[in-house]
Amino acid sequence: MPLADLTPLQWVQRLSQLHDRQMTQIQLWDAYYEGRQPLSYMAPELLQEVDDRLRQVVVFWPQLVVxxxxxxxxxxxxxxxGSEAASSDLWDHIWQVNDLDEESQLAHVDAISMSRAFAIVxxxxxxxxxxxxxxESPEQVYAERDPRTRKVLAALxxxxxxQPDGSKEFHAALYLRDATVWFQRDSxxxxxxxxxxxxxxxxxxxxxxxVNRPRLADRSGxxxxxxxxxxSDAACKLATDMMVAAEFHAMPRxxxxGLGDDDFKDPSGRAISALSKIAGRVWATRNKDVTFGQFPEANLSNFHDSLNQLARMVAAMQGLPPTAVGLASDNPPSADAIRAAEARLxxxxxxxxxxxxxSWEQVMRIALLVRDGEVPPEAMRMETLWRDPSTPTYAQKADAVTKLYAAGLLPKEQAWEDMGxxxxxxxxxxxxxxxxxxxLTALDLHALSTAPPTPAPQPGTPAAQAAVSGWSADAADG
Known part of the structure; x- marks a missing residue:
């Protein structure tokens, strides 16, 4: 059946099925961002050995990247x-009213971490x-595009x-080109x-x-x-192994x-736990045939080197400066070195x-359509203004903008924008x-209106002769 012939209920069923297929992966991305991912690469035998004493050490590199x-x-x-200045109407009456200066950041985080987010108008x-x-979160919203125009056909x-009795009531909102339909069900x-x-x-x-990182053949991001x-999984495994090694090998073993079970009893004659046998600080016995000794402790530097190597790989793949992943050197880098390290980011x-x-421009155009009933032609050429993503010092930026403005290469409005x-x-x-x-204009007009009149020069005076000579010279030049 052509998509244009689907009823609203059929649209809900279709979009729900498509959304459910992607929900597992979306929730997994969310778990990695929040540090709730499952432990990888751990042998089942080791899990049984350490029992409930093992807790995963989470390295939050996914959150750092986002x-x-x-x-x-x-x-x-x-x-x-066609306008040189930013639109105060869009900013004050639409963007700020909807708290989008804060809410837009939440959308960016979800889009970067879970491949996409949505905005509903x-x-x-x-x-x-x-x-x-x-x-909106991709965990709640799904949209299907027209394969020809790549515009959204329907969204759910x-x-x-x-409910007060503890039960749940389920709701759905179907968004079509000419209508919005709401559904509900009890279970x-x-x-x-x-x-x-x-x-x-x-x-x-x-x-x-x-959409984050869309491709020509995959617009879902x-x-x-x-x-x-x-x-990150490898780093979490290494960090967890390091804690296991610290538990069993970092301290001298x-x-x-010649010891027997009777030697591991408390003064009351009760057997002590296995952990006390392992980690007891003082071992003593009256048996003269017992021999004691200890193994050398383990060196954990191999874990440190492996984690540093993984950190370098993350920094290289994501364009992060080394200091962002903890690879700091003893000598602080120069300002030029910092800018070079941040160039890819x-x-x-x-x-x-x-x-x-x-996407935000399309959101604002739909908002104008909802409010005014039409989209003005100049809104079709709308431009989103962003803060400069680089991190130059304020003095460097001010010096560069001032020189460009003084040379006449930069208008004042653009200079203000470049300053952030x-x-x-x-x-x-x-x-x-x-x-x-x-x-200033009012003061000048007041000064002119209250100034005493200038008296005319008397005939024969030097001022009058100078005025006549100046008039004669001007007339001769004419």
């Missing part, structure tokens, strides 16, 4: 086509309320709500029933995916953790010959800005300039 990129992705405004509670924009959000196995419907007639699905997870952040910026000021700060500085110019 946060290193997210920390350099800050939206600072939107500029409409809807109408406010009343006609005068601004559009509602909510970033599923969630559950706990996970019961059929969906339509609960409400909104025929908005927008002509576009109000759900925008924020790829997690940034795909390349670091094997190295003692041995004794900065470039990767700029690539993320370009991809995510296109937000759209709100630039608007406030522009208002300060206009206010200062207004006060």
């Amino acid at each position: 946060d290193a990129l997210d920390e350099r992705l800050d939206v600072e405004g939107f500029r409409l086509g 809807g109408a406010g509670d009343s006609r005068i309320d601004p559009p509602v924009i909510t970033p 959000k599923r969630w559950s709500e706990e 996970a196995g019961s059929p969906w029933e339509e609960a409400d419907r909104d025929d908005h007639r927008l002509g576009v699905v109000p759900v925008v995916p924020l 790829r997690s940034e953790l795909a390349s670091v997870v094997p190295l 003692r041995w004794a010959t 900065v470039k990767r952040a700029e690539r993320k800005q370009r991809v995510f910026g296109g 000021y937000s759209a709100a700060q630039i608007a406030r500085m522009r208002a300060m300039e206009d206010d200062a110019l207004t006060r």
